[in-house]
Amino acid sequence: MMPKVLSLILFLFVATGPVKGNQVILSADLWCPYTCEPSADDKGILVDAIDSILQQSGHQLDYQLVNWARAIKMTRSGKYDGIVGAYISDAPDFVFHTEPIQISKMCFFVKKDDPWKYFGKDTLKDRKISVVNAYSYGEYFDDYIVKNHNQGDKSIVQISGMDITKTRVEQLKSNQIDTVLEDWRVFPYNVATYKKNSDSQWEAEFKSVGCLPGEGLFIALSPNRDTSKDYAEIINRGLKQLADSGKLNEIVSRYE
Structure with missing residues (x-):
């Protein structure tokens, strides 16, 4: 006879199925060609890059365009997962991945x-x-x-x-x-x-x-979301794969 605990685990797995990826809410202001209109085919260098990274990890991007000051405020409070196109000095209390996606001058x-x-x-x-x-x-x-x-x-x-x-x-x-x-x-x-x-x-x-001296552009993740460190690691792995495959250069070239 199957143990009750194992039976319950199997029932829950069948009933719920595999865990679905999260919807990651990221905000930015209009700063094309880095962050463009959410409704456009080309949403911006940084948005296209993070969208590709999240898709590869099974997550979905919800990209919203708002005033930059509001984007920082709402992300700091935990309403959004992160902001796109930030310098570290924009929000030093946020959670950052290791390498920048691009360098801004x-x-x-x-x-x-x-x-x-x-x-x-x-x-x-x-x-x-x-x-x-x-x-x-x-x-x-x-x-x-x-x-x-x-x-x-x-x-x-x-x-x-x-x-x-x-x-x-x-x-x-x-x-x-x-x-x-x-x-x-x-x-x-x-x-x-x-x-x-x-x-x-x-x-x-x-x-x-x-x-002025160049500054790295990052996805700055909310200091008030438990998932931020995990997303930072996802970006670290995904960004390396994107660069090694040549896809990051392909994304950049579309905006030149």
Whole structure:
């Protein structure tokens, strides 16, 4: 006769079937080509990468687009599993995987006919620099933002919202700012998209005139979810497989 305990285990296995993968809720703001529209075929370099990793481990991605400051707040509280495209300095209390998915370089963009160039903090005098509220630009520059935001002639101008490129282009157009600090991929990509979809006749061109040190881009996982350490290990294994197989390079190439 089969023992009762073994009989019960077999009954539960048959009744419930294999354990299904979790739905992993990750949030980000619109930061194409890293994090793009959830409804698009190409959702962004980082989103496509983490989606592939999660699928390989039997999980499903629920990717949501929200304001960055809100994304951090809601993930910290445990509503979301993580945020996509974070520097470690964005949320140092979060749980991080070991290696970054990509390296971000924040660069200074100006109008093409602007002779100014960036050679360190001493060259920032009299510039009006656009940065995004709640973004980290790395420890090197975050301290400068704190010290100079809303000081004097507002050398640091913080903006927020979902259509940041449009706001910045209009601010440059009206001379409210003269410098944009943004990732080396993000600003050119979004300006090209803005021009393509805009009725504006403004045809100004931009150039990069210097960059800050590179920073790793991560999936930052909630400090208030028990699954975060497990997801970090899944990303560690999956990212190595993605890189070794060449699939990560394939994903990146779709956005170039």
